[in-house]
Amino acid sequence: QVQLVESGGGLVQAGGSLRLSCAVSGRTFSRYALGWFRQAPGKERDFLAAIRWSGGSTLHADSVKGRFTISRDNAKNTVYLQMNTLKPEDTAVYYCAAVQGLPKSQSYDYDYWGQGTQVTVSS
Numbered sequence: 001q002v003q004l005v006e007s008g009g010g011l012v013q014a015g016g017s018l019r020l021s022c023a024v025s026g027r028t029f030s031r032y033a034l035g036w037f038r039q040a041p042g043k044e045r046d047f048l049a050a051i052r053w054s055g056g057s058t059l060h061a062d063s064v065k066g067r068f069t070i071s072r073d074n075a076k077n078t079v080y081l082q083m084n085t086l087k088p089e090d091t092a093v094y095y096c097a098a099v100q101g102l103p104k105s106q107s108y109d110y111d112y113w114g115q116g117t118q119v120t121v122s123s
Helices: none
Strands: 002-007 010-013 018-026 032-039 045-052 058-060 068-073 078-083 092-100 117-122
Touching: 002 092, 018 032, 018 092, 018 117, 032 068, 032 078, 045 068, 045 078, 045 092, 058 068
Parallel strands: 010 117
Antiparallel strands: 002 018, 018 078, 032 045, 032 092, 045 058, 068 078, 092 117
């Protein structure tokens, strides 16, 4: 069992930055990869980035590469998503998720999900 709690969402102006956090707990989460997804109203849930807890290998979606960066802090059991140069189209609910093994980009592969955090980018 893995528990995930996101934080750090909010309202930001276009061009600004936010850092989302995902606090991770559970007995075996070191065997997992952690991913970030987002879902805007009426749209599918989109993959953004993922990181393997052990070793730190990462995977980023082409759509956000260069603007969004995933990282982890082992000491704090926390995964981050640094988001720069935000655009109004980045407005969505952002989710943290966990999957066993290597980072994956398909939401249906993920076993555990957080409750989500709202990010709103104003123009």
